[in-house]
Amino acid sequence: MIKKTADYPSFNYEDKFLLLGSCFSNHIGERLKYHGFRTEINPLGVVFHPLALATQLSKAMKGDLSGKIFNVGDVYLHSLASSEVYGIGEEAVFSNYSKQLSELRNELLNSTILIITFGSMHGYTLVENNEIVANCHKQPTTTFNKVFSEINHVTAIWRELLDDLKTFNPKLEVVFTVSPVRYTRDGILENVHSKSRLLEVVSQLEQPYFPSYELVNDVLRDYRYFELDQSHPNDLAIREVWKMFKEWSFGSEEQKIMDLVLDVRTRENHRFLFPDSESTLEFQKITNEKRERLNSLYPYVAL
DSSP states (O other), X not given: OOOOOTTOOOXXXXXXXXXXXXXXXXXXXXXXXXXXXXXXXXXXXXXXXXXXXXXXXXHHHHTOOOXXXXXXXXXXXXXXXXXXXXXSSXXXXXXXXXXXXXXXXXXXHHOSEEEEEEOOSEEEEEXXXXXXXXXXXXXXXGGEEEEEOOHHHHHHHHHHHHHHHHHHOTTOEEEEEEOOXXXXXXXXXXXXXXXXHHHHHHHHHTOOBOOHHHIIIIIIOOGGGBOTXXXXXXXXXXXXXXXXXXXXXXXXXXXXXXXXXXXXXXXXXXXXXXXXXXXXXXXXXXXXXXXXXXXXXXXTSOO
């Protein structure tokens, strides 16, 4: 099994979490939310490339709204956000992007834990100004240059960014991880080379690191842990990663509270065959009592 490093921090319910990057951030973030932690996930949508993510963070801290606007029919999109941030018209997408960038800035100011998931070193830059994009939004290939970023360049950008983040919010603890998703669209060998570069970057940054990539690909190491596309970890794999994340990140007291939250969540999600029956009403009464007791004992839990 993978041993926890000495610099890996312990989290608690008074922490506020911000998770950014690959879709794997969404999986861990949703589980944190489900267990009652104050959590925000990817305000600008999923982003895979470390330089696109660095650009988002830098612009959020500066309040810089610049970027390229694309359109697909009557839908308008921003080059530094996923398709979740869109508008019917340029003004609408600019307004939505501005709102989400402001949310990211606010979360950076108020969070205590920032978890970054790098996805791929393969990315795209705009031909017109060489700026990295977070999403190509199905634009013509002539709009972009495909890049395979160099380790030293990405490391230098992120070292400077980490200094800026520490100045912006001295309470913020940054933890890195590398997505176990196989980006086979670029090719199997190219994915391996990409992951190796990402792992070297996080090694050189010398920040706390959670080994989700190593757990899925080196410890679990079985295709039964992947979806049918053989690229995306399935729910079984995500449960194993969450189990390890929980063991690494939380002490016994926090895990005890997590179990109490899980009990309430499970009861609230229970589906009843006879909603108006006496047994159902009694079950719901006990559930409400458990919830109220949990709120009373641990008011910082976000139920």
